[in-house]
Amino acid sequence: xxxxxxxxxxxxxxxxxxFGLLPFFMGxxxxxxxxxxxxxxxxxxxxxxxxEDFARACIGCGLCGEVCPVRSVQFYKNDGGFLADTxxxxxxxxxxxxxxxxxxxxxxxxxxxxxxxEIDMGTAxxxxxxxxxxxxxxxxxxxxxxxxxxxxxxxxxxxxxxxxVVQDGCVGCGQCVEVCPEPSLPINIVSREHGKVAQHGxxxxxxxRGQRGF
Amino acid sequence: MKxxxxxxxxxxxxxxxxxxxxxxxxxxxxLYQTYEAAHAxxxxxxxxxxxxxxxxxxxxxxxxxxxxxxxxxxxxxxGTLFGLKLSDPLAVLxxxxxxxxxYWAFIVTALIPVVITLLFGRVYCGWICPATFIYExxxxxxxxxxxxxxxxxxRKLDRRIKYIVLVVGLLLSVYFGAxxxxxxxxxAIIGREIYYAIALGGFGAGAVFFxxxxxxxxxxxxxxxxxxxxxxxxLYSLLGRYRLFRIKRDVATCNDCAKCNVVCQFGLDxxxxxxxxxxxxxxxxxxxxxxxxxxxxxxxxxxxxxxxxHLGHKYRKAxxxxxxxxxxxx
Numbered sequence: 001x002x003x004x005x006x007x008x009x010x011x012x013x014x015x016x017x018x019f020g021l022l023p024f025f026m027g028x029x030x031x032x033x034x035x036x037x038x039x040x041x042x043x044x045x046x047x048x049x050x051x052e053d054f055a056r057a058c059i060g061c062g063l064c065g066e067v068c069p070v071r072s073v074q075f076y077k078n079d080g081g082f083l084a085d086t087x088x089x090x091x092x093x094x095x096x097x098x099x100x101x102x103x104x105x106x107x108x109x110x111x112x113x114x115x116x117x118e119i120d121m122g123t124a125x126x127x128x129x130x131x132x133x134x135x136x137x138x139x140x141x142x143x144x145x146x147x148x149x150x151x152x153x154x155x156x157x158x159x160x161x162x163x164x165v166v167q168d169g170c171v172g173c174g175q176c177v178e179v180c181p182e183p184s185l186p187i188n189i190v191s192r193e194h195g196k197v198a199q200h201g202x203x204x205x206x207x208x209r210g211q212r213g214f
Numbered sequence: 215m216k217x218x219x220x221x222x223x224x225x226x227x228x229x230x231x232x233x234x235x236x237x238x239x240x241x242x243x244x245l246y247q248t249y250e251a252a253h254a255x256x257x258x259x260x261x262x263x264x265x266x267x268x269x270x271x272x273x274x275x276x277x278x279x280x281x282x283x284x285x286x287x288x289x290x291x292x293g294t295l296f297g298l299k300l301s302d303p304l305a306v307l308x309x310x311x312x313x314x315x316x317y318w319a320f321i322v323t324a325l326i327p328v329v330i331t332l333l334f335g336r337v338y339c340g341w342i343c344p345a346t347f348i349y350e351x352x353x354x355x356x357x358x359x360x361x362x363x364x365x366x367x368x369r370k371l372d373r374r375i376k377y378i379v380l381v382v383g384l385l386l387s388v389y390f391g392a393x394x395x396x397x398x399x400x401x402a403i404i405g406r407e408i409y410y411a412i413a414l415g416g417f418g419a420g421a422v423f424f425x426x427x428x429x430x431x432x433x434x435x436x437x438x439x440x441x442x443x444x445x446x447x448x449l450y451s452l453l454g455r456y457r458l459f460r461i462k463r464d465v466a467t468c469n470d471c472a473k474c475n476v477v478c479q480f481g482l483d484x485x486x487x488x489x490x491x492x493x494x495x496x497x498x499x500x501x502x503x504x505x506x507x508x509x510x511x512x513x514x515x516x517x518x519x520x521x522x523x524h525l526g527h528k529y530r531k532a533x534x535x536x537x538x539x540x541x542x543x544x
Contacts, residue, residue: 012371012372013372013378016443017378017379019426019430019443020379020445021379021382021386021398023397023398023420024383024398026397026419026422026423053313055312056312056314056391056393057312058393059291059301059305060291060393060397060406061288061289061291061292061301061402061405062289062405062406062409063292063293063294065414066240066241066288066409066413067244067284067287068248069247069251070248070251070252071248071413071414075406075410075414075418077416082390082391082392083392084392084418085418085420107299107301108317108320109317
């Protein structure tokens with residue numbers, strides 16, 4: 001009888017325990033392929049460089065989203081795996097305006113207060129085969145005129161009006177991505193090692209996708 | 215003094231309602247602030263215009279500049295209250311274990327909650343936690359079901375399970391490299407999910423989990439999640455073990471009616487002087503006591519069982535010569 005009641009307690013405890021641990025694994029089960037959208041999700045300004053470090057530091061309180069005056073901060077939901085409830089910015093929907101409120105609001109070291117020109121959210125990358133001025137299909141210059149950091153971040157090519165060239169000062173806020181009128185988005189935010197000009201070819205794309213996933 | 219203590223439970227409900235309604239109001243205030251920041255009222259959709267007008271009408275008598283509404287931000291997991299940054303101790307503990315480092319600027323934000331917990335015990339669970347608001351309403355529903363004759367939420371489990379959940383959650387935080395408690399801790403889930411639903415649209419996985427816990431409370435055990443599973447409750451119980459303010463039974467005025475035992479949602483035993491570390495000082499037993507035998511006292515330990523109440527049958531049978539009318543309370 002004693003053994004039976006002990007087993008009962010044990011089973012019940014195991015049941016309650018597994019119930020409590022359910023959401024630990026729920027994020028895993030419900031997660032679709034994150035890599036399909038990895039290119040569109042950039043870290044917040046002042047975020048820790050490594051996404052794994054960021055997941056370790058962020059507690060998921062959502063303060064960065066609640067102070068953002070343009071509501072550009074989105075959150076990984078059940079598609080984030082262990083990045084669930086941590087913030088990201090989708091520059092295609094709404095880009096960062098570099099106001100720095102999220103860095104001040106963050107209670108943890110996930111976001112640190114950084115001067116505007118030292119922020120590293122990535123860099124803009126231009127696909128010269130799809131950009132109107134680069135294929136001589138028209139004049140545009142939207143990305144250059146919207147850029148909050150001016151000619152140190154993106155500028156026209158020397159002697160060629162309206163052909164944008166990303167400079168070293170780009171911090172990757174993504175306003176150029178939001179404003180770009182071309183539907184195939186020739187400009188995108190990538191991490192710095194991928195360069196400022198898109199490299200073409202299936203092999204290159206595949207390799208980049210593989211590297212970027214977390 | 216006595217009459218004031220009887221109204222503490224109403225005060226607690228006021229506190230719970232304020233916290234919960236703030237969690238709903240704050241996302242709307244954020245929406246209003248973004249509309250104001252955009253300076254494009256004419257471009258808003260009719261729904262957005264309604265939100266903007268309503269929040270403006272509600273806040274403009276008190277705050278002229280929409281930016282000043284940022285004084286209160288966040289939720290009970292971590293937030294800003296008039297420039298004071300406050301965080302849940304569980305968030306701090308989880309972050310220490312997940313990142314394996316001490317970030318002092320974050321750790322000090324939990325200082326005030328920890329001190330309050332050391333003094334008052336699990337007072338967060340009873341007075342502030344937005345999940346408690348829903349769980350207590352859910353418990354009323356379970357009581358109705360029980361009254362209707364359904365044998366629901368009668369099971370009793372081991373209350374030490376929650377300490378295991380706390381330790382396992384900390385170890386998993388280290389192993390997986392993320393603050394795991396954020397997704398199992400109901401107040402964190404509620405604050406976040408309400409914000410998602412209002413400001414960003416759509417719920418996350420946490421909402422499903424919270425509904426499951428409601429079902430667990432309704433069907434399996436009374437307030438089961440708070441009592442048996444909640445890692446935050448475990449941490450607060452440990453911190454509040456030697457709390458200074460605790461409820462004490464006055465044996466001279468107790469009449470053994472056991473209403474306190476029935477009303478205690480945490481399944482404690484005030485009738486036997488057994489409050490323990492799980493008591494969240496919610497004062498529901500004080501409010502229900504017909505003879506005002508329960509009150510607060512300053513002590514680091516509960517008293518041992520003082521025997522049956524002097525106005526009860528048991529005591530009067532044992533002491534037939536005692537004149538109970540002297541000790542009774544008007």
